[in-house]
Amino acid sequence: MATFEPARLVSDMMKQSERPVIGPSPAGTIGLGAGDPDFRTPAHVRQAMIDAVNEGYSNYPPMTGDPDLLQALADYLERRYEVDWNTSDITITNGGSGALYASLAGYLNPGDAVLLPEPTYSQYADITRLVGAEVIWVKQTADWHLDPDAIRAAAVANPRAKILVINNPNNPTGVVYGRAELEATAAVAEECNLLVLADEVYDHLILDDIEFTSTMDIEGFQGRLIYCNSFSKTFAMTGWRLGWVAASPGLTPPIARVSRTSGGWVNWALQRAGIAAMNGPMEETEAMRVEYAARRDLIEELLDGAEGVSWTRPQGAFYAFFKYDAPVTSRRMSALLRERGVALRSGSEYGPSGEGYIRLAFAADRAAITEGMLRMRSTMAEAREGKIS
Numbered sequence: 001m002a003t004f005e006p007a008r009l010v011s012d013m014m015k016q017s018e019r020p021v022i023g024p025s026p027a028g029t030i031g032l033g034a035g036d037p038d039f040r041t042p043a044h045v046r047q048a049m050i051d052a053v054n055e056g057y058s059n060y061p062p063m064t065g066d067p068d069l070l071q072a073l074a075d076y077l078e079r080r081y082e083v084d085w086n087t088s089d090i091t092i093t094n095g096g097s098g099a100l101y102a103s104l105a106g107y108l109n110p111g112d113a114v115l116l117p118e119p120t121y122s123q124y125a126d127i128t129r130l131v132g133a134e135v136i137w138v139k140q141t142a143d144w145h146l147d148p149d150a151i152r153a154a155a156v157a158n159p160r161a162k163i164l165v166i167n168n169p170n171n172p173t174g175v176v177y178g179r180a181e182l183e184a185t186a187a188v189a190e191e192c193n194l195l196v197l198a199d200e201v202y203d204h205l206i207l208d209d210i211e212f213t214s215t216m217d218i219e220g221f222q223g224r225l226i227y228c229n230s231f232s233k234t235f236a237m238t239g240w241r242l243g244w245v246a247a248s249p250g251l252t253p254p255i256a257r258v259s260r261t262s263g264g265w266v267n268w269a270l271q272r273a274g275i276a277a278m279n280g281p282m283e284e285t286e287a288m289r290v291e292y293a294a295r296r297d298l299i300e301e302l303l304d305g306a307e308g309v310s311w312t313r314p315q316g317a318f319y320a321f322f323k324y325d326a327p328v329t330s331r332r333m334s335a336l337l338r339e340r341g342v343a344l345r346s347g348s349e350y351g352p353s354g355e356g357y358i359r360l361a362f363a364a365d366r367a368a369i370t371e372g373m374l375r376m377r378s379t380m381a382e383a384r385e386g387k388i389s
């Protein structure tokens, strides 16, 4: 039988990626691996989708996005960050993933480099490699905050560095970056002339009473900002696939063109539902946020007394990033955990500093979290005592 080789960039990316391709878990597995909320999409958003389908939004949508949705997004940016964003500087995409792909592919040439403060969401590295560019991992501070000096050093050492990616709140650490570190990072971006891709898909999920500072709200990022967001996490709409990019003036055309050429137009009825989400009440998102915070506190209790397991208490998103003390790689640890019926993610998926860590997504109910934590603790204890490896 004839064999056909995949594109070299694709096979290279697949070799390096630790993003899971293992398929569905066996029955009885507790799923705490995926960042997929267990909440339903708010009722008014669901109704808006149904209405749009019935009203006949079945044609190709306007090429640059539904004008009402673009306006709703610009209005939102003005309400929240007091920025005057032109609708022509916004691109509607197929999910946050589509936003990331269009943004990176729109600006990277083969051989360019992307600076990734790590650990960080694994998709940035995959996309970077897919377009033939190079990933430069940049260490964060010991408590997982941005290290502007390390970013500067990486940019200086890599003259092809073109884009810096900032994910705030961070997946997988749950850390929320503060204003001072963001301002210092903006100064480095200016100094080294970097584009900044800011991924703020968890910006409504701040679990403590702390200020969230957006890149939108920092002067130094303006002119070089590619701001990506998604409806997936804020409105529990992961399966709907709606995202967007707001880029500094002049930066949008390549992003919009890649989006259109790769994923194509975005489902028009879905865009209409997006308007209802942006302009509608936020009580359900707030209720989700409160529940995520309660789950985070539950995890803290369940962690009590676990020898050799530690974490930095997450303040945003819905991830716990555990450091375990056992002579087992995090890839192996996630396989052992899976054998014991709990799906968690290997820390090394998120960059070299994630080795020795496991990520738990508390986007599942409290019973699942409680049982999953028990299984995780006992597996890590056995590995620590050398009973399994």
Ligand SMILES: Cc1ncc(COP(=O)(O)O)c(C=O)c1O
Pocket: 035, 094, 095, 096, 097, 098, 121, 167, 171, 199, 201, 230, 231, 232, 233, 238, 241, 242, 243
């Ligand atoms: C940081 C981050 N950005 C983007 C995405 C992708 O979002 P979407 O599901 O809208 O493609 C995710 C999904 O987990 C994420 O964690």
